[in-house]
Amino acid sequence: MTKALENARFDPETDEAVWIEEDYCAPPLAMERAEVLDDYFEDITIVEEDVDETTGWKRIEELPGLWDEVLDTA
Numbered sequence: 001m002t003k004a005l006e007n008a009r010f011d012p013e014t015d016e017a018v019w020i021e022e023d024y025c026a027p028p029l030a031m032e033r034a035e036v037l038d039d040y041f042e043d044i045t046i047v048e049e050d051v052d053e054t055t056g057w058k059r060i061e062e063l064p065g066l067w068d069e070v071l072d073t074a
Helices: 001-005 031-039 053-060 068-072
Strands: 009-010 016-018
Touching: 009 068
Parallel strands: none
Antiparallel strands: 009 016
16 A cells, blocks of 8 residues: 555546555455545545556556645645
């Protein structure tokens, strides 16, 4: 989870944070939401597309880094 959030991207078309996280919990990200995600994100959408982690990151690699965007607007 730490690696995923450190490498999170910002989608300027939707104003959303995006990242790739392989998760096998039901519901997805249940433990992560309870521990940290619900403290920082209001709405989390899970895309349950069958894509391996490497392919997923390649899909979003051109988007700007989330934390670069946060620091630029601070």
